Amino acid sequence: MKDDQYPPLPPMTVGPAGKCPRCGQGSIFKSFLKLKDRCDVCGLDLTFADAADGPAFFVMLAASVPVLGIVLWLVLGVGLSYWLTALIAVPLVIVFAILPLRPVKGWLVASQYFHKAQEGKLDNQE
Ligand SMILES: [Zn+2]
Numbered sequence: 737m738k739d740d741q742y743p744p745l746p747p748m749t750v751g752p753a754g755k756c757p758r759c760g761q762g763s764i765f766k767s768f769l770k771l772k773d774r775c776d777v778c779g780l781d782l783t784f785a786d787a788a789d790g791p792a793f794f795v796m797l798a799a800s801v802p803v804l805g806i807v808l809w810l811v812l813g814v815g816l817s818y819w820l821t822a823l824i825a826v827p828l829v830i831v832f833a834i835l836p837l838r839p840v841k842g843w844l845v846a847s848q849y850f851h852k853a854q855e856g857k858l859d860n861q862e
Contacts, residue, residue: 742778747850751843756780757850769841785848791841799832 745760756762762777764785771782807825810816816824847853 744850745846747843747846751846752839754838754842755846756782757846757848764842764845765838768838771845780849782845784854785845787841787844787848790844791837794840794844795833795836798836799829803828803832 739758742758745757747757750757750760754763754765756764756775756778758780759775759778762775762780764771764775764782766772769791771785773783774781803825806828807821810821810824811818
């Protein structure tokens with residue numbers, strides 16, 4: 737297999753940077769979250785990659801607690817009005833929930849390649 741010509745790259749080194757999980761050189765993204773069909777450098781077919789809702793799930797999990805904490809502190813602790821709190825909270829949501837999506841998706845795609853994860857198949861089916 738052609739994969740054997742490349743040393744295995746840890747998903748945490750190539751994934752968050754959006755680099756190809758096989759060669760570590762080419763970019764896997766053609767837009768903010770859309771994946772290319774194949775790597776420009778080594779030609780790895782990226783259609784195997786399906787992170788689905790994975791990035792959104794992990795980012796929501798990690799972002800909801802600090803943002804909710806800050807909003808509750810602003811309303812209950814500082815006593816800011818709801819309007820001012822909303823003006824502060826919306827940019828916080830953008831920073832905490834949208835920006836990490838791309839590195840998390842890159843990490844999940846690289847992990848999928850690294851661990852050769854794919855859809856489960858039953859032995860007794862053709
Ligand atoms: Zn590549």
